[in-house]
Amino acid sequence: MNILIHVLPGIAVLTCSAVYGADLFATIVLRPALSEVDDRTLTTTMGHVHKYGDQRLPLPFVLSVVTSILSGAAALVAGRTAVALASLLAAAALLCWISIYFRVSAPINRAIRAAAAEKTALPNVRTLQQRWDRVVPLRLSLQATAVAALCTALALA
Secondary structure, eight states: HHHHHHHHHHHHHHHHHHHHHHHHHIIIIIIHTTTTOOOOOOOOHHHHHHHHHHHHHHHHHHHHHHHHHHHHHHHHHHTOHHHHHHHHHHHHHHHHHHHHHHIIIIIHHHHHHHHHHTTTOOOOOHHHHHHHHHHHHHHHHHHHHHHHHHHHHHHHH
């Protein structure tokens, strides 16, 4: 059990960091860069970004949630309450993140992806992108909370 308490939070922090990094990149690079392009370029670029992000980021996200929960469970069984609480805090933050993603981000991603696939500019792409951008700081905060909690679990293990 002791090895699981060390390995699981390590896997969780690495996989969680992949999604955190994507949201951080969106915040500090994509947002300002895409504010300077025309609507067609915005639609095409973000359509392809969402296409690949929606295809490739679920795996590290799911792994981060599963390993956070397993880390918490293993720590509880081993009587390591602080490690369990930190791991389960990370899992809770990640579940909040996915709720925001499914309610706000995913529908926008689908609309922009569809327009990019049809090679058309969405007339409301700026509005959609601004709505998507508005939740990124919250998503980023939740991911940062999860990463910090997992690092804490790892340090306490």
